[in-house]
Amino acid sequence: MQNVQSSAELSAEPIVYVVDDDEDMRESLLDLFLVTKKRASAFSNGPEFLEMADISAPGCLVVDLRMPGGTGLDLQQHLSLAGSRLPVIFLTGHADIAASVKAMKAGATDFITKPFASQDLLDAVDHAIRLDSERRKTDAEYGRIRALADTLTPREKEVMSAVVSGLMNKQVAYELGISEMTVKLHRMSLMRKMQSRSLADLVRKAEQLQRG
Structure with a gap:
């Protein structure tokens, strides 16, 4: 696992999780997020991510669609079964319309085809983090009202x-x-x-x- 800006002081900040079996791509994405002052952590596959990441943390997931040992769609399904609503952005080198539709129906926030412009990915990440923040605020407000009603x-x-x-x-x-x-x-x-x-x-x- 590779980590960037992982000090305890940043623990409340949104984190961008990257899951990609291509080491060069992982390094490139981590560099991109570091330069733009985003907290990020990268994993080479889904099982490693599920074992080591805090899927309850605020932020989003950027994941490669096609990986050996488990696709990005498999990881998305695991997250759903675990009750995680972490926003998911898919990256793929294949113009796979069927997979794109399946991913979006399952709740993916974006689907980006490689090669992509860095700003397009950053915009998608910012959008996903905003959605996650708004959802968490809504959940917190619901929890407060639920406690009053109880x-x-x-x-x-x-x-x-x-x-x-x-x-x-x-x-x-x-x-x-x-x-x-x-x-x-x-x-x-x-x-x-x-x-x-x-x-x-x-x-x-x-x-x-x-x-x-």
Whole structure:
């Protein structure tokens, strides 16, 4: 394995993983990412990458489509089965349309044919890292809202579901077979627990929970 800019101080920075059986290509890509001040780490094959890399780290994967002992598509599948959503950029020296379609359907962010312009790859990497960052922010926000929702009592969850569906307090009371005053108390409590100052914010959070 070859590493570039691997100090502990950079551990929170996005990392560009390179997997390619061509040593010259690995060295070239690492040099490119070093010059452009990107943190990068390279591996000669998929199994080595899966064994040694932190697939939960922020960043992206640049992988050769055709490698002995396991293709880039095989590696993409392994990542998917492992629950990793690391963005994948495929490199290939073959104009393989079928493989390109399969890779993109499986979630690849880009498919670049060798030889390629350095800027095209850098643009693809920047795009992949942005997507990964946005996804992580969304996941973090969902986790925060999920934690708030877990503090609700079963009855408060019922009231929230009814309220965000558009029912008024008296309608919620009728649906749940409780008094309107009890609904108001539950509503006040759940708004506080969900850290929502408005119905619109509560609806937004409920929608995020549903998308989960």
